[in-house]
Amino acid sequence: DRDRFLFPQVRYRGEVKPENLVxxxxxxxxxxxxxxxxxxxxxxxxxxxxxxxxxxxxxxxLKRSKKQLKIR
Incomplete structure (x- = not known):
């Protein structure tokens, strides 16, 4: 769809934790x-x-997201 075309996502390769994925x-x-x-x-x-x-x-x-997810 249009959003997938305009905003493609790349596969995550870091430490797999729910907060990191989000x-x-x-x-x-x-x-x-x-x-x-x-x-x-x-x-x-x-x-x-x-x-x-x-x-x-x-x-x-983005900053609020990082704080809420407790990402360091």
Missing amino acids: FNANLQEFSQRVSFISGLESNGKLSPSEAYEQIESLWGQ
């Missing part, structure tokens, strides 16, 4: 969304400040 999925989603936002900004579809705000929000979500 964080890895969150990290991959963050990476894909930042790439997508960067493309939109580069093509003039988002202003630099809009892109920054969206990426900053995504970063906050």
Whole structure:
């Protein structure tokens, strides 16, 4: 489907623990969304400040995820 095309996921190769798998999925989603936002900004579809705000929000979500999962 469209989301799988736009946001592909790579197989996890680290220590297999539920919290690591969840964080890895969150990290991959963050990476894909930042790439997508960067493309939109580069093509003039988002202003630099809009892109920054969206990426900053995504970063906050990723940090909260790491804290909630107790990842070191």
